[in-house]
Amino acid sequence: MITLEAQPDEIYDIELEHSLLEANAKLAKENRALLDQHGITAIDFMGAIGSGKTTLITKLVEKLKNKIGVAVFNGDATISNDADAIAKHNVPIVQIATINGCHLDANLVGKGLKQIDLENLKLIFIENIGNLICPAEFPLGSKARVVVVSVTEGPWMVRKHPHMFLGSQVVVINKIDLAEAMDVSVDQLIKDVHTLKPDIKVIPTSCKKGTGLDDVAATLLAV
Amino acid sequence: MHELSIASGLVEKLLQFAQENPDKKLVEVRLMVGELSHIEPEQLRFCYESVTVDTPIGGSTLTIENVPASVICPHCGYNGRPKYWENVVDLAPIVTLRCPECGKAADAGQGHECSIKSVKFLRKEVA
Numbered sequence: 252m253i254t255l256e257a258q259p260d261e262i263y264d265i266e267l268e269h270s271l272l273e274a275n276a277k278l279a280k281e282n283r284a285l286l287d288q289h290g291i292t293a294i295d296f297m298g299a300i301g302s303g304k305t306t307l308i309t310k311l312v313e314k315l316k317n318k319i320g321v322a323v324f325n326g327d328a329t330i331s332n333d334a335d336a337i338a339k340h341n342v343p344i345v346q347i348a349t350i351n352g353c354h355l356d357a358n359l360v361g362k363g364l365k366q367i368d369l370e371n372l373k374l375i376f377i378e379n380i381g382n383l384i385c386p387a388e389f390p391l392g393s394k395a396r397v398v399v400v401s402v403t404e405g406p407w408m409v410r411k412h413p414h415m416f417l418g419s420q421v422v423v424i425n426k427i428d429l430a431e432a433m434d435v436s437v438d439q440l441i442k443d444v445h446t447l448k449p450d451i452k453v454i455p456t457s458c459k460k461g462t463g464l465d466d467v468a469a470t471l472l473a474v
Numbered sequence: 475m476h477e478l479s480i481a482s483g484l485v486e487k488l489l490q491f492a493q494e495n496p497d498k499k500l501v502e503v504r505l506m507v508g509e510l511s512h513i514e515p516e517q518l519r520f521c522y523e524s525v526t527v528d529t530p531i532g533g534s535t536l537t538i539e540n541v542p543a544s545v546i547c548p549h550c551g552y553n554g555r556p557k558y559w560e561n562v563v564d565l566a567p568i569v570t571l572r573c574p575e576c577g578k579a580a581d582a583g584q585g586h587e588c589s590i591k592s593v594k595f596l597r598k599e600v601a
Contacts, residue, residue: 268589268590
């Protein structure tokens with residue numbers, strides 16, 4: 252075997268402008284164009300495992316399914332429990348198992364869009380993988396990104412995961428009925444979010460008690 | 475770990491380069507990674523080394539250059555370094571999208587980059 256040793260005068264340098272996120276970004280634009288063409292708004296829900304993404308989506312589906320066409324894309328690394336829970340509501344549902352992937356990407360969502368009948372749909376809720384870092388780098392083609400945090404995750408969620416909020420349009424602070432028991436200040440969480448991004452809409456909710464859900468539904472219908 | 479997805483995309487591109495240029499051996503690839511991206515340089519380097527083993531670009535070095543974040547304010551026209559949320563955690567200061575001049579919501583300018591800037595290669599003798 253011949254090993255080549257690089258000598259300074261033998262090294263050539265070439266510029267090679269090439270974005271590594273471009274392939275996904277391009278597919279996300281294609282997804283968005285397809286959705287726009289059908290008059291469909293897609294909303295991407297991101298948040299930690301257990302923050303209440305599935306419950307929130309289920310409640311929103313319950314509220315909206317008799318008024319407009321709703322479908323749900325459910326991303327999970329392995330199991331389909333979440334999709335099964337939503338499927339009871341008889342709306343089109345696509346389960347996207349990423350196996351070992353830590354985020355949904357535009358390619359998977361694009362494949363999902365080919366699986367369902369887009370006629371008569373107005374809203375698609377996309378539930379991303381329960382992860383607060385990786386999904387931020389991969390747009391899917393949605394019109395708005397929603398971060399769901401809950402008071403049970405403690406008082407520092409916003410400070411610990413600032414990037415996720417910077418790229419989102421709506422923040423839902425869930426499980427506020429447990430705030431007192433958790434000794435977490437909802438006001439401080441809202442203040443933290445606005446320190447990062449002053450114009451982001453923050454909605455405190457309790458999916459269990461139904462608090463704030465009308466506001467979330469109205470906000471998402473208006474994006 | 476999304477660094478693996480990024481590294482795979484990078485390696486795919488570089489292997490294509492290697493295939494198209496059989497007279498060149500890749501020694502170094504330089505990436506531009508923005509301050510607003512969520513990419514951990516150490517993990518990316520580890521993924522790169524793992525993925526390139528036993529390929530024509532194995533042994534090449536991955537160098538990562540940081541692109542500092544900037545914000546553009548649609549309200550007052552400010553364009554420059556962002557306001558940081560300092561002293562909230564013991565680690566690095568956090569970039570905010572609050573305008574350092576007027577305090578209203580600003581947009582991110584640069585800082586989301588993740589791209590190959592250049593490659594260094596060695597011209598080798600082809601038999």
